Amino acid sequence: MSGPAVSLDAVTRRFGGQAAVDGVSLEIAAGSFVALVGASGSGKSTLLRMINRLVEPDSGTVRIAGRDISAADPAMLRRGIGYVFQNIGLFPHMSVAENVAIIPRIGGKDDADVAALLDLVGLPVDYAMRRPHALSGGEQQRVGVARALAGQPGLMLMDEPFGALDPLTRDRIGASMRALHERLGLTTILVTHDMAEALLLADRVLVMARGQIVADASPRAMLSGEAGAEAAELVAVPRRQTDRLRALGA
Amino acid sequence: MIAALVALPPLVASHLLLSGAALGLALLVGLPLGVAASRRPHLGRVALGAASLIQTIPGLALLALFYPLLLALSSLVGGAIPALGFLPSLLALALYALLPILRNMVAGLRSIDPAVLEAADGVGMTLRQRLWLVEAPLAAPVMMAGIRTAAVWTIGAATLSTTVGQPSLGNPIFAGLQTENWVLVLAGCIAAAGLALAVDALLALVESGIARGRRGRIVAGLAPLLLALGGALAFTLAPARESVTVGAKNFSEQYILARLIADRLERAGYAVRYREGLGSAVAFRALAGGDIDVYVDYSGTLWTGPMGRSDVVPHGLMNAEIARWMAAGPGTGLVGSLGFENAYVLAMRRDAAARLGIASIGDLARAAPRLLLGADLEFLDRPEWAGIRRAYELNFRETRAYSPTFMYRALRSGQADVISAFSSDGRIAADRLTVLADPKGAVPAYDALLLVSPRRARDARFVGALKPLVGSIPVDRMREANYMVDRDRDKATPEAAARWLAR
Numbered sequence: 001m002s003g004p005a006v007s008l009d010a011v012t013r014r015f016g017g018q019a020a021v022d023g024v025s026l027e028i029a030a031g032s033f034v035a036l037v038g039a040s041g042s043g044k045s046t047l048l049r050m051i052n053r054l055v056e057p058d059s060g061t062v063r064i065a066g067r068d069i070s071a072a073d074p075a076m077l078r079r080g081i082g083y084v085f086q087n088i089g090l091f092p093h094m095s096v097a098e099n100v101a102i103i104p105r106i107g108g109k110d111d112a113d114v115a116a117l118l119d120l121v122g123l124p125v126d127y128a129m130r131r132p133h134a135l136s137g138g139e140q141q142r143v144g145v146a147r148a149l150a151g152q153p154g155l156m157l158m159d160e161p162f163g164a165l166d167p168l169t170r171d172r173i174g175a176s177m178r179a180l181h182e183r184l185g186l187t188t189i190l191v192t193h194d195m196a197e198a199l200l201l202a203d204r205v206l207v208m209a210r211g212q213i214v215a216d217a218s219p220r221a222m223l224s225g226e227a228g229a230e231a232a233e234l235v236a237v238p239r240r241q242t243d244r245l246r247a248l249g250a
Numbered sequence: 251m252i253a254a255l256v257a258l259p260p261l262v263a264s265h266l267l268l269s270g271a272a273l274g275l276a277l278l279v280g281l282p283l284g285v286a287a288s289r290r291p292h293l294g295r296v297a298l299g300a301a302s303l304i305q306t307i308p309g310l311a312l313l314a315l316f317y318p319l320l321l322a323l324s325s326l327v328g329g330a331i332p333a334l335g336f337l338p339s340l341l342a343l344a345l346y347a348l349l350p351i352l353r354n355m356v357a358g359l360r361s362i363d364p365a366v367l368e369a370a371d372g373v374g375m376t377l378r379q380r381l382w383l384v385e386a387p388l389a390a391p392v393m394m395a396g397i398r399t400a401a402v403w404t405i406g407a408a409t410l411s412t413t414v415g416q417p418s419l420g421n422p423i424f425a426g427l428q429t430e431n432w433v434l435v436l437a438g439c440i441a442a443a444g445l446a447l448a449v450d451a452l453l454a455l456v457e458s459g460i461a462r463g464r465r466g467r468i469v470a471g472l473a474p475l476l477l478a479l480g481g482a483l484a485f486t487l488a489p490a491r492e493s494v495t496v497g498a499k500n501f502s503e504q505y506i507l508a509r510l511i512a513d514r515l516e517r518a519g520y521a522v523r524y525r526e527g528l529g530s531a532v533a534f535r536a537l538a539g540g541d542i543d544v545y546v547d548y549s550g551t552l553w554t555g556p557m558g559r560s561d562v563v564p565h566g567l568m569n570a571e572i573a574r575w576m577a578a579g580p581g582t583g584l585v586g587s588l589g590f591e592n593a594y595v596l597a598m599r600r601d602a603a604a605r606l607g608i609a610s611i612g613d614l615a616r617a618a619p620r621l622l623l624g625a626d627l628e629f630l631d632r633p634e635w636a637g638i639r640r641a642y643e644l645n646f647r648e649t650r651a652y653s654p655t656f657m658y659r660a661l662r663s664g665q666a667d668v669i670s671a672f673s674s675d676g677r678i679a680a681d682r683l684t685v686l687a688d689p690k691g692a693v694p695a696y697d698a699l700l701l702v703s704p705r706r707a708r709d710a711r712f713v714g715a716l717k718p719l720v721g722s723i724p725v726d727r728m729r730e731a732n733y734m735v736d737r738d739r740d741k742a743t744p745e746a747a748a749r750w751l752a753r
Binding site: 052054074075076077078079080083085087088089090091092093102103106107144147148151 | 363364365366367368369370371372373374375376379383384387388463
């Protein structure tokens with residue numbers, strides 16, 4: 001099993017005359033793990049949110065598995081796409097189990113296997129009856145991932161999902177997301193401003209600036225400087241940090 | 251005291267029903283409007299602005315405004331809409347309750363973490379699912395606080411519905427205020443406050459149940475409320491004998507006469523209800539519309555008010571003219587004159603009148619520039635005052651308006667030299683006042699007339715039951731009965747005064 005391919009054709013979105021996404025065309029292969037990197041305001045979140053229609057494009061077409069999503073009912077479309085974002089947004093009045101089971105519930109399907117989903121994201125089963133506020137930030141985001149997976153999506157959209165977590169947790173959840181991607185055969189699109197994270201997790205890294213994609217390469221090509229100036233600048237940051245750390249240790 | 255308490259239960263039932271219905275209507279309108287307002291900021295500003303504006307209108311005025319409004323609407327659809335009683339009270343109170351409901355609804359919805367709403371959209375909830383599964387439960391505690399505020403306001407303001415003829419706990423308050431029977435006022439106030447506190451406590455239970463997700467608390471709060479409303483409904487709808495409604499304006503004489511009339515009707519086998527505390531302008535229209543069956547009004551009031559006449563005709567011709575006008579126009583019936591007048595007169599302390607040599611308003615004109623006229627709250631704006639001034643060229647050093655009780659005190663203490671009084675007021679005899687003669691006939695006659703609604707005018711049995719009252723009350727008897735109720739010490743209830751009059 002493999003997640004769907006995603007394609008964008010000349011997609012544009014303006015906010016108050018300013019183009020946040022400016023005529024982007026893009027093919028994302030089925031089953032790939034793509035990272036979308038860029039400074040804040042570069043348009044990467046807007047691009048991601050047009051794929052599940054949380055933002056509607058002004059022009060251009062978005063297709064998932066070859067089908068134009070503007071023809072689909074937005075609510076139905078989103079139930080089939082996993083969406084995880086920085087502020088998590090767990091429903092505070094519901095237990096962990098109710099949060100995880102929300103997509104099957106609103107779709108009128110049988111109850112989700114909450115225990116299996118919690119296990120999948122590495123949380124103990126007895127967390128099911130807790131309230132979200134009783135969990136740490138990392139645990140909350142794991143619940144957020146479990147909630148997104150309960151709809152059995154082929155496509156995962158992640159918008160700075162680890163942005164608010166401490167570095168240790170961030171590293172751990174990043175690794176388990178990559179593992180889930182492999183295990184479930186997902187197509188994953190990850191928005192992040194952290195180039196190191198993108199290089200370590202993704203198969204393909206896209207760099208955005210001023211609403212356009214300015215670099216598109218594999219992590220290896222990025223590191224070797226083949227992806228252009230904008231990419232090289234972003235790659236230089238973690239590289240310099242690594243060098244300094246090494247110098248400190250020596 | 252005991253009589254006051256016995257009269258309370260039906261009033262509590264009616265008060266509770268009215269408040270419950272008004273709150274229900276406000277919720278029915280306010281909740282959807284609140285949702286729409288929170289989604290569309292422009293609509294929100296307009297709705298909240300309108301609700302705030304309504305809130306600045308005094309409750310009494312809001313009730314009073316609905317009367318002419320409904321009357322006009324009613325005439326459009328052929329008289330199908332009752333302009334007095336339950337409907338105007340319901341509408342005014344519901345409008346009043348709208349602001350706290352709307353404001354807290356919008357505040358509750360806007361206070362929800364945007365991340366939670368993004369997640370709701372992100373997992374694929376429809377707008378309706380988002381509202382019921384996420385927004386409503388999260389906004390509920392703030393919303394409930396608004397509903398509690400609205401409930402307490404509504405129960406308090408419902409006392410004002412007495413003035414448009416809807417029985418409520420305002421009945422004892424207004425009756426007690428007019429007759430200065432403080433036990434009655436207190437009974438009404440305590441009952442209304444108790445009701446408000448009880449409802450607030452039960453809603454607080456519901457609120458904490460919602461906030462903590464305890465279903466038991468919600469049920470424990472709602473069940474007694476629903477039981478009480480159901481009980482009040484059963485109590486009010488319980489089958490009654492054919493009942494007639496006796497109207498009364500808002501002063502002691504009217505309360506006494508209403509009971510005198512009721513006594514005659516009860517002896518004739520009717521069950522009697524009261525609509526008391528009616529404003530002067532409202533009363534006649536209520537009679538013409540059939541909202542009340544019978545009440546006493548005064549020829550001069552009808553002359554200048556509903557008939558819109560400003561000329562003064564010889565006193566003997568007025569009643570015949572009024573009867574003709576009623577038969578031709580509103581269709582109400584004139585049973586007859588009770589035998590006394592309650593006219594506007596000018597009165598002075600006997601010693602002062604003697605010292606200044608004043609016996610008539612003509613004499614007064616000479617001395618007036620040195621004197622202070624104390625008037626009741628409406629006299630100075632009334633056509634009678636304009637007529638007297640014009641006829642006698644009166645110019646006082648100063649005029650000052652008082653509530654009736656304080657007007658008499660001002661005269662007694664010498665603060666005021668002349669007062670506007672009612673000729674049937676018991677205090678004229680008790681304070682030994684000199685009533686100044688009106689040789690030019692500047693004030694129209696104010697015969698107390700027994701009036702019946704159009705339907706009752708054709709009802710021989712009803713009119714027959716009232717006939718014995720015609721010509722049966724000389725002015726000195728009415729003064730004494732009024733004084734029994736108005737005096738400061740050893741007050742009698744209007745019932746007791748009516749019994750004394752009927753003897």
